[in-house]
Amino acid sequence: MIEVAGGVHVVRHEELDLTTGLVVGDDACLVIDTPGDHVQGAALARQIRQITAKPWHVVYTHAHFDHCYGTGPFQPCEVWAHENFRFDVEEKTAWARRYREQGKPEIGAAIEESELVAPTRTFAGRAEIELGGRKVVLRHFGPAHSFCDTVIEVPDTRTVFAGDLVEHPEFIEESFGDGDVTRWPGALDRLLALDPEVVVPGHGSPVDKDFVARAREILSAGWTSAR
Numbered sequence: 145m146i147e148v149a150g151g152v153h154v155v156r157h158e159e160l161d162l163t164t165g166l167v168v169g170d171d172a173c174l175v176i177d178t179p180g181d182h183v184q185g186a187a188l189a190r191q192i193r194q195i196t197a198k199p200w201h202v203v204y205t206h207a208h209f210d211h212c213y214g215t216g217p218f219q220p221c222e223v224w225a226h227e228n229f230r231f232d233v234e235e236k237t238a239w240a241r242r243y244r245e246q247g248k249p250e251i252g253a254a255i256e257e258s259e260l261v262a263p264t265r266t267f268a269g270r271a272e273i274e275l276g277g278r279k280v281v282l283r284h285f286g287p288a289h290s291f292c293d294t295v296i297e298v299p300d301t302r303t304v305f306a307g308d309l310v311e312h313p314e315f316i317e318e319s320f321g322d323g324d325v326t327r328w329p330g331a332l333d334r335l336l337a338l339d340p341e342v343v344v345p346g347h348g349s350p351v352d353k354d355f356v357a358r359a360r361e362i363l364s365a366g367w368t369s370a371r
């Protein structure tokens with residue numbers, strides 16, 4: 145767990161190099177994504193409780209299993225997501241099988257046991273969550289990495305949690321399932337317009353604006369050549 149700004153934490157997970165977030169306010173805290181199963185979710189909940197005892201909300205950056213299946217241990221709480229958010233139960237089965245084939249049956253079993261916690265609060269374009277002395281802003285820039293990407297801005301620290309809208313090159317290969325690559329560069333333009341100092345991707349280490357601008361150019365050039 146790294147504190148990238150006052151009360152804004154980035155949590156790196158071993159599995160899939162997943163990166164989740166925690167924003168702490170005076171009255172409540174916001175957990176940005178939960179890991180891919182209830183065992184890892186419970187470990188994250190314990191880790192967060194070492195930092196703060198404030199009540200938590202959860203927000204999902206998108207519906208891919210590795211960002212949301214670990215929410216059971218956080219219940220009861222409000223769970224925020226974009227209004228298009230839908231679980232793909234077949235994805236859950238496929239990943240459980242994949243883990244078994246990779247010789248990690250315990251993770252496969254944990255995924256299958258995991259309770260899918262549906263959003264209790266949804267939004268269309270923009271929403272704010274008040275945490276006490278600080279607010280966070282949720283935005284949807286249209287389908288890009290997935291059909292329900294949510295970007296979470298902590299305006300007082302110029303930190304943006306981008307989910308898989310921003311990816312390190314080693315993860316990009318698996319990213320074109322249910323998104324819209326034609327609209328991805330435009331979504332990154334809108335992210336860059338927030339003028340962030342720190343951008344936290346859904347996997348791997350935090351990056352800066354220049355990294356996002358380069359990713360935008362690579363995606364844009366890739367789409368142009370594919371077309």
Ligand SMILES: [Zn+2]
Binds near residue numbers: 208289290
């Ligand atoms: Zn994803």
